[in-house]
Amino acid sequence: GAGVSQSPRYKVAKRGQDVALRCDPISGHVSLFWYQQALGQGPEFLTYFQNEAQLDKSGLPSDRFFAERPEGSVSTLKIQRTQQEDSAVYLCASSITSGSSYEQYFGPGTRLTVT
Amino acid sequence: KQEVTQIPAALSVPEGENLVLNCSFTDSAIYNLQWFRQDPGKGLTSLLLIQSSQREQTSGRLNASLDKSSGRSTLYIAASQPGDSATYLCAVISGGSNYKLTFGKGTLLTVNP
Numbered sequence: 001g002a003g004v005s006q007s008p009r010y011k012v013a014k015r016g017q018d019v020a021l022r023c024d025p026i027s028g029h030v031s032l033f034w035y036q037q038a039l040g041q042g043p044e045f046l047t048y049f050q051n052e053a054q055l056d057k058s059g060l061p062s063d064r065f066f067a068e069r070p071e072g073s074v075s076t077l078k079i080q081r082t083q084q085e086d087s088a089v090y091l092c093a094s095s096i097t098s099g100s101s102y103e104q105y106f107g108p109g110t111r112l113t114v115t
Numbered sequence: 116k117q118e119v120t121q122i123p124a125a126l127s128v129p130e131g132e133n134l135v136l137n138c139s140f141t142d143s144a145i146y147n148l149q150w151f152r153q154d155p156g157k158g159l160t161s162l163l164l165i166q167s168s169q170r171e172q173t174s175g176r177l178n179a180s181l182d183k184s185s186g187r188s189t190l191y192i193a194a195s196q197p198g199d200s201a202t203y204l205c206a207v208i209s210g211g212s213n214y215k216l217t218f219g220k221g222t223l224l225t226v227n228p
Binding site: 004031033035040041042043044045048056059091093095098099100101103104105106107108109111 | 119146147149151156157158159160161164166167204206208212213214215216217218219220221
């Protein structure tokens with residue numbers, strides 16, 4: 001079956017531009033997560049949705065970062081006024097529901113480069 | 116705050132060798148521990164998930180052990196193959212949330228033919 005998909009796969013933005021990254025989770029998965037992976041680092045948690053509700057946004061690095069999942073399926077991560085330190089791979093994951101017993105399935109990521 | 120450390124950072128072995136990757140975590144109050152594989156330009160593939168009540172999990176040539184009290188896990192790969200070359204990441208779920216993964220920086224494994 002189809003896994004988690006993300007688009008675009010690569011994005012180059014000039015400093016100060018706004019970007020929007022899309023995540024299509026596995027159909028029927030209730031939980032959706034965004035992680036940020038800087039070069040040479042492990043992924044770091046950004047935010048978590050259960051259906052359309054954003055239950056945890058503690059990992060968002062600044063108020064320039066905004067995520068939504070209005071219909072409880074597709075999610076968009078938006079970054080306003082991009083800065084060079086935003087350059088990273090943004091990974092989306094979904095799981096059938098919340099809880100530590102359930103695996104998170106990751107998409108291929110979007111590599112964002114801010115010039 | 117939970118911290119996950121993986122050693123070595125990089126490992127190069129000849130094909131056919133058995134090898135061990137190490138992971139340690141500072142807060143032993145974990146819900147579970149997962150090992151992932153990441154290929155260049157690709158997302159993460161889950162290899163093994165060990166619940167906090169378990170000691171080990173096996174899948175094919177992979178065996179992961181968990182010693183929660185000492186804050187350690189190992190991933191054992193038997194009879195390594197060039198196709199095993201990738202970055203291996205260890206992650207735990209712990210603390211106040213039962214969903215937030217905390218990752219190590221990974222071990223870059225190269226298996227030479």
